[in-house]
Amino acid sequence: DTMIEIKNLNYQYEDGTVALQNVNLTINKGEKIAIMGPNGSGKSTLFLCLNGVYKPTNGSIQVNGEPVTYNRNGLKKLRQIIGIVFQNPDNQLFSADVFQEISFGPMNLGLEKEVVRERVESVLESLHIQHLKKRPTHFLSGGQKKQVAIADILAMKPEVILFDEPTAALDSYHSQLVNDLVDELCEAGITVIQATHDSDYAMAWADRIIVIQDGKVLVKDTPQKVFENV
Ligand code: ADP
Ligand code: ADP
Numbered sequence: 510d511t512m513i514e515i516k517n518l519n520y521q522y523e524d525g526t527v528a529l530q531n532v533n534l535t536i537n538k539g540e541k542i543a544i545m546g547p548n549g550s551g552k553s554t555l556f557l558c559l560n561g562v563y564k565p566t567n568g569s570i571q572v573n574g575e576p577v578t579y580n581r582n583g584l585k586k587l588r589q590i591i592g593i594v595f596q597n598p599d600n601q602l603f604s605a606d607v608f609q610e611i612s613f614g615p616m617n618l619g620l621e622k623e624v625v626r627e628r629v630e631s632v633l634e635s636l637h638i639q640h641l642k643k644r645p646t647h648f649l650s651g652g653q654k655k656q657v658a659i660a661d662i663l664a665m666k667p668e669v670i671l672f673d674e675p676t677a678a679l680d681s682y683h684s685q686l687v688n689d690l691v692d693e694l695c696e697a698g699i700t701v702i703q704a705t706h707d708s709d710y711a712m713a714w715a716d717r718i719i720v721i722q723d724g725k726v727l728v729k730d731t732p733q734k735v736f737e738n739v
Pocket of ligand 2: 656
């Protein structure tokens, strides 16, 4: 089943920088996709297009067979389906404490207070961070902030999660925790797309590897095929 269909996607920033050119990609439900490419190749721009932060300059994005609509309701719906974990959790965390932080998304969906509380508790439990519940977000360590940023997204129960270099700033212990968590999400049927610079990891983890360079898709293939061609 097709989860996301990107057709002839182009994105140009206001200053004229062309960040994506004629990107065509079909991503299936439950697929594990690694996106690779040098800095500045367009990975983050692609994620922000997928999440509706940027509207394509040209081309289209379909999610669950429906074109994304760029109005309030359309974007709200899109962000319930596709969540993004930013590279730097400081850009994502803005509530006073962890409980409020994780509650924010589900509250915004208009869920009952008790339902929100249950969701937050269950996400804290699945990430093994119940003890952080009452902590001020400001005083968390880098690894803990990352875990809370992931918890934020999980509380929305998305079908797709985009991870922008999720382990980039983490020590090996927290990197392993995040990698294990990603595996659990995949096992639960969530479609995961991660930007990574780690080719060994991508080869071992991904169903397909997509290589982007200068805003264009150079390669989209299974790790085996990608490996044969290097
Ligand atoms: P990556 O995530 O692969 O490092 P980006 O998507 O951040 O790549 O960047 C793609 C291109 O778009 C680069 O040339 C970058 O300099 C440019 N770019 C990124 N953000 C902006 C912006 N806000 N305004 C103008 N150009 C940008
Ligand atoms: P830091 O202070 O650098 O974040 P700690 O080692 O003090 O590092 O905390 C590690 C984090 O990882 C804590 O939030 C803890 O709850 C969490 N953690 C510990 N064990 C597990 C585990 N088995 N699975 C998931 N998370 C864990």
